[in-house]
Amino acid sequence: MIDEAKRHFETAETRIDGYLKPRSKLFIDVATSTKTLLKSLRFANELFLRLERVGHRVVIASASEELIRLPIDVLESQIGGREHVLTCSPRRPTVAYIYGVPIGLSIIETSETVEMQYVGDGRFIRKSEYRKSEHVGPTWSSKKDLPSGRLRLVGYSPFHGIPWSRGWTETTNDLLDSRFEEIVNALRLGALDLVTSLREEGRYFS
Incomplete structure (x- = not known):
């Protein structure tokens, strides 16, 4: 599954927001930039x-x-009411499938708000990389959401009307690949809760 995903992402186009958009719609649920692709797939x-x-x-779930x-x-x-949900x-x-019930898994590279500087020809670069002596012409700064290089994992209920989710977001000093045991245990506990909810409503196991 990972090898196939790698092929999909290596031929993907890069969206204006920096994320890869595979041509196929059947790929593992990973959202990433080119720079973080290998890290994302290794974690997955x-x-x-x-x-x-x-x-x-x-x-990948059956239709x-x-x-x-x-x-x-x-x-x-995730403050101030803003959100950035990818359309691809x-x-x-x-x-x-944990204890007989499916738990959704999404692995995404988070985005961060970055100060950008216009350098001509429709191009912006990070303001931290801008050197006035290297560019001529009109310039201005603006903010843009760009892939951060850091990962977030979300486990969730894939059933309409039965909400459950749990997320983990890494930081520079706390990477997700140091938390596998915690993640697996939390997903198993979440699955037990989901089994109970589904049985109470007479769904899936009926």
């Missing part, structure tokens, strides 16, 4: 392997199950 691969080692199969994908806000700082999401969610 290790997470999937750890889940499968303890008996939890990870797949016959009619599962939903939760829209994920990629903004690293996969057609079907990536799910891990």
Whole structure:
């Protein structure tokens, strides 16, 4: 699954917001820039392997199950009511089957607000990289949301009307690949809650 995803992303176009947009709509639920692609896929691969080692199969959901994908806000700082939800999401969610119930999994590279400087020809660069002596002509600054290089994992309920989600966002000093045991345990606990909710409503297991 990871090898196929790598092929999809290596031929993808880069959107104006810096994220890759695969041509296919059937790909694992990873949102990333070119710069962070290998890191994102390595994390996804290790997470999937750890889940499968303890008996939890990870797949792209079958169309016959009619599962939903939760829209994920990629903004690293989720304050002020702003959000940035990517429109190039996969057609079907990536799910891990835990205790017989699917748990949605989204791995995204977060975006950060960056001060940009116009340098001509329709181009902007990061203001921290701007040197006045290297550019001529009109210039101005503006803010833009760009991929940060840091990852966020969201596990969620892929069922209409049964909300549940849990997220982990890494920082420079606290990377997600140091938290696999915590993540797997939390997903298993979430699956148990979801099993209870589904059975109470007579869904999925009926």
